[in-house]
Amino acid sequence: PRHWAAPRPCRESFSMVAALRPPVSLQPRCVDLAIIGAGVGGCALAASLRREGFGGAIRLLEIGRGPGGRSATRRSRQDPDLLINHGAPCFNLRSSPSPQLIAPLAAAGWIRPFEGAIRSLDGNGEIVDPIDDGFSEGAIWQGHGSMDALCEGLLAIARGGETTAGEAWCELQGGTLVRQLKLRGEGSALRWSLRDGSGELLCEARWLVLSGSLLAHPRAQSVFGWPEVPLQVVAEERGDPQLLAAQRHLAGMSARASANLLLSLPAEAAQPWLAQPWRLLQCQEPAQQRWGLRRISIQPLACDRAAVVAESSAAFAERHLQVYGSRSSAAQLLGAKPPAEAEAAVLGALEQALSEALAAGLNLSTRDSDRQLMRWGAAFPDPPGLPESLRLCPQSALGFCGDALAGEGFGRIEGALRSAEALATQLKSVL
Ligand SMILES: Cc1cc2nc3c(=O)[nH]c(=O)nc-3n(C[C@H](O)[C@H](O)[C@H](O)COP(=O)(O)OP(=O)(O)OC[C@H]3O[C@@H](n4cnc5c(N)ncnc54)[C@H](O)[C@@H]3O)c2cc1C
Known part of the structure; x- marks a missing residue:
């Protein structure tokens, strides 16, 4: 049928x-x-x-x-190597024993331990030790290749x-x-x-x-x-x-929302990002208030490319709740077309926040990147x-x-x- x-x-x-x-x-x-x-x-x-x-x-x-x-991965029909984890980039198991499904998933190669360091960003823009944010304690796993492998x-x-x-x-x-x-x-x-x-x-x-x-x-x-x-x-x-x-x-x-900026970077622009000693950057509370970002992830892609996802703070997302990404499933299913200017404005604000938060001499540019918005209305219950x-x-x-x-x-x-x-x-x- x-x-x-x-x-x-x-x-x-x-x-x-x-x-x-x-x-x-x-x-x-x-x-x-x-x-x-x-x-x-x-x-x-x-x-x-x-x-x-x-x-x-x-x-x-x-x-x-x-x-x-x-915990899905955004894919592109035109570009099969472009895989962006636009929700959860990994997951942690805080208590033991682990859920019973973990062992068979790991044995069959669907998931593997999370690769890459976690660091945090303080309110002065300094990159320092990680904090307890609820998502980083215990054993950390990721989908093999992309999160939807889970x-x-x-x-x-x-x-x-x-x-x-x-x-x-x-x-x-x-x-x-x-x-x-x-x-x-x-x-x-x-x-x-x-x-x-x-x-x-x-x-x-x-x-x-x-x-x-x-x-x-x-x-x-x-x-x-x-x-x-x-x-x-x-x-x-x-x-x-x-x-x-x-x-x-x-x-x-009730639930908190998250507005996520999804960037895909060509090989040359990706190099400074991939050279960072972290793959997940948690924003401490003062940093969240200052830049409206909650977490930043660098996701390596095939052929030396990378995706960068900047997850907004709940307060930022709340202010822009009506603006959802035009390429999201919900938008496509509803046949809805969010106003292009509103989407561009939210994308612009997130990109600006990302550049300012990481300005401290890291040489990280978002120029030449493709930008998309993913708005999760109910990200965290x-x-x-x-x-x-x-x-x-x-x-x-x-x-x-x-x-x-x-x-x-x-x-x-x-x-x-x-x-x-x-x-x-x-x-x-x-x-
Ligand atoms: C930006 C972001 C970052 C996150 N980071 C982490 C992290 O680092 N670590 C972690 O552990 N967790 C993280 N989470 C939370 C994690 O993603 C969720 O806890 C987990 O994916 C929830 O799974 P679920 O199956 O309960 O719900 P969902 O993934 O929401 O699944 C419910 C599904 O039901 C479908 N559905 C609902 N209604 C209908 C309907 N009427 N008809 C058809 N389909 C329907 C929805 O489309 C959805 O796919 C993050 C979440 C977000 C949004």
Whole structure:
């Protein structure tokens, strides 16, 4: 069917979609488990279920073209070597034992220890020792080649590698915004149906997991202009007290934004950047206030090129919340065209801040670079997250995972992984 995800030519794991067939007993559009969101939480849930021995059909529905969510990598059709980690550039594991998925991901080469030093920038523009910013303590990992390798590796596990369930069916349906949710039936005959903005049926499922909070949160109304919050409608219709509580909790959560300047530098311009003794530069609080930047990463690319990503402070992003990058998935999906002048002004302000912050004789120029903007409206959720007791709503055949779940790693990739593993353990007995 045309709505199925087209294999992406650049990575082998995507072409596996075409090779795997749904179990004969299932209609193509009816799956055992639908997961909304193919970020780390959604992909890790699919992978954990396989490792737990679950052999049913899983479909992930995702707004972005590929997996990754806030740990995705921006790619260019014209320039296959251009890979920019426009969300998380790495991830840290602060507590042990590590999530169980780490060992198979590392063994198969999807992730590797983070390469490059971390330093910090003080309010005088001096580069000094790193600080505890929550994202740099413990073991630090990165996707091998680019950050989206983390989610691609999780999907490879979900599709049959490293599993006791044998080769199993798991499909990523990218470029798809789930707009409407419906739940009908009772008990073991419960069925979720998921529709897009035009009302077309995307998928039916016995169980549903939300790995992002969008469909439960009033920002769905402000961002997309929807008259209602989709999960709230279901919760009120069904009257399941646990679902009502979970939806209200998610709806009440706030998050900090981040406006990111993405620069790609040709080989010559990249050299002074690559010669720096750091790959991640944390901005201390006074530096954030002075320049409106939170962190800067230098990301080496093939052929001596580099990408540089300057992540804004939350305060800067808040001031420019209405301006999002014209090349982002959300903009493309909405067919929205943010005013070019507003985008240019935000890009200009971030570039200026970057030059001023790093002015101290480092000879780092952004001339000759290609510039893009990535605005994350909800980059970092504020605590407290969704409590463990609301992670699974069996009466409504619904679960939640992702970094918005309370617990170790909240607001980070570690939390997305741990919440998915915990949910998989619970789901195993009911799926
Ligand atoms: C700029 C930035 C820097 C960061 N740096 C770090 C770092 O250094 N270390 C770290 O550990 N973490 C970092 N993080 C946080 C980290 O990226 C997140 O914690 C993690 O990626 C969350 O994964 P998730 O699966 O819970 O959510 P997400 O990645 O947000 O995944 C949810 C997915 O659901 C999709 N979705 C939502 N609603 C729908 C719908 N209706 N239909 C279809 N799809 C839908 C979204 O498109 C999204 O892809 C950073 C985040 C940002 C933005």
